[in-house]
Amino acid sequence: MNLGGGQTAKAMSAPSSSASLKSGDVVSDQFPAGLRVLVVDDDPTCLRILEKMLRNCLYEVTKCNRAEIALKLLRDNRNGYDIVISDVHMPDMDGFKLLEQVGLEMDLPVIMMSADDSKNVVMKGVTHGACDYLIKPVRIEALKNIWQHVVRKRKHEWKDKDFEQSGSAEEGERLVKPLEDVDYSSSATEGNWKTSKRRKDEEDEPEEKDDTSSLKKPRVVWSVELHQQFVAAVNQLGIDKAVPKKILELMNVPGLTRENVASHLQKYRLYLRRLSGVSSHQNGLNSSFMGTPEATFASMSSLGGLDLQALAATGHIPAQSLASLQALGRPTTKNSISMPMVDQRNLFSFETPKLRFGDGQQQLNNNSKQINLLHGIPTNMEPKQLASLNQSAQTFGGLNMQVNPQASQSSSLLVQMSHPMSRTQMLNENKGNHVPRLQSSIGQPILSNGIHSGVLSRNGIVDNVRGAVYNPVSQASSLVDFSINKSAELPGNSFAQVSNSGISSLTSKGIIQEEVSSEVKGSRGFIHSYDIFNELQQHKAQDWGMQNVGSTFDASQHSALQGSLDVSPSSLVQQGFSSSQKDRNVSIGDAIFSGGEGAHCNNSKFGQQFNSFVADNTLRVKAERLPDSGCQNNLFPQQFGQEDLMSALLKQQEGIGSVESEFGFDGYPLDKFPV
């Protein structure tokens, strides 16, 4: 374990669960001693052994043998624990379910463990947003390092928070630096990711990076309503004349600062730019798209959710969802989004992530119809489709529960983003499911977050889930993948595949890249995307969040988008990324993919954030959704919702068409968007 590494990390004192990490903060000398661990296992032998091991690591241990009791303990002591370790197979409640719940409600990092080391199960852990997966018998060495997950999560949250605030790029980089310094055992890819993120920050339009001084500022959650107010204000002023001060005045929201608006505006602009770039092929989409952000959300989430659900179930897309996905791919009559509104709410509120999850399947079916529409259908359709996508995305996210909202979002974002790319890009599948289309068209700002996660997950971006890291990446990858496929239709299969890959990749923040790529390849002609994906993953993990944001913006300002944005996915992603990272660990695809060790968990969070419209990315999401994260209650279901969405989106995108250069589809690295 690297305690030394931890020293450089932000200070995290176990006792204060919400310690904010500041770059440069001195880590408490005690840390990680005193880390409050809750361990849940129905096997008394293992439980006792774990307890002793954790005590030897100087952690504060609470053990319980029932998941229900664990939840009760967590709920009664909201800030009483820093991390949860849970067994997978328990008689009273499935460990993954507990994982989702914890992610949603408490947004704590959760480590899964089991004697079962089969890939399916490990994958499940990843997709559900577990931040790590330990194989029994657990050795004390493995437990010594668990504090890293807590730090990572906090860091991401912190970063996201800062991100929202106006900050300097330098600060952001500084922020990134400490992360790289920290020697996380499982942060190989993370390190890469960070580097790329930093690079992206430099390359892209200067984003407002974390502002260390504003660390402690309360995060503003950009809810749907708030965002709409924002968009209305911007429209009223005119995109060119929209300055934060005036927007703030028009919005007239108490408690909102100029800085909040400024950072949100920046993201929005990027989003619009991206949309305009992406939507070269789908002009109509945007307009219609903007019209019904909610719709898109809903569809997206449902779509995402659906996939996620499937994924969650087996780590693969069940035939059913595949079928639905495929159905989605095919253009059908315009369907009204079955649950746009519902999803929308879900997206933002995450109140019923589970609900969504369960409904995901159904939604997916519904959405599929809608989604098909996206495929090439005029803008009107798009939003709806997007909504369905969202829905499905949500269902995907359902895996993480939280993911759903996010998934949909991300998918929508992806859809939007990949608008030009459309189908092929999204879904990898050559079929070019509509789903991806939807997503792009949906462009719901918030969706992007979720979608990204979902999409990402698809691609296997994996990082997103928990550490939000993967969010960006997944997006990128999904985008990339899609481009390669170029198939107009996003077959359900592709979707599934994407999800699969996404899921797997999601789990490990950035680590998985390779794995993801391979997954992608396997699934469908992702091969091309493989490279990009990796690249994307690295960069995108962060960007992902942003991308989503961008998409969401699009909805509202489609016209403005045209040619105005040169959104670089990376930049967007970066933004998103930081937030997502912060958020979560959610599961989206936490590192499990990497084999369960050192996986980063927090994909789910990422997804959540995404939904919240990215503005806060991770931070916001959480607030909105709930209490979440693991899987991502917050807007971004911690767990993978985002990733799944991403992948789902990607799948859809597949069929969508050429990848916008911005997104780097067509095998171009995200950073470069060949126009």
Added chain:
Amino acid sequence: MEVGQLQKSFVDYTASLFREGFLDGQFSQLQQLQDESNPDFVVEVVSLFFEDSDKLLNDLTRALDQQNIDFKKVDAHVHQLKGSSSSIGAQRVKNACVAFRNFCEEQNVEACLRCLHQVKQEYLLVKSKLETLFTLEQQIITAGGAIPMME
């Protein structure tokens, strides 16, 4: 027997258990976890294991005795047993469980019954061996000696 001899017997016996595969590295981990604050840690954990396993084996016997065997349930039990046996380092029991699970997947009743028998055998073996080991430990302590630490 004098302390020195007891201690030697203890060391040799422990070494043989490892050599013959009854115990593996995980057991050593348990021994290392034992300290002044928890002087009976190993005994405590192993006792928990015995209790739990007795129950599991009974459940397994019952489950495989049904007309319509619920293999999922059987598998769950075996998985549990696998987890706990691996946690204390009862290697042969764990290996028997692994084989058992494979047959559960295949839903091969005959093979499952054979595996159950095998698991029980291994379990009883390691149980008696560990009990012998603990008795030796106790004798050493009673004779005023210290338990030798194993590598």
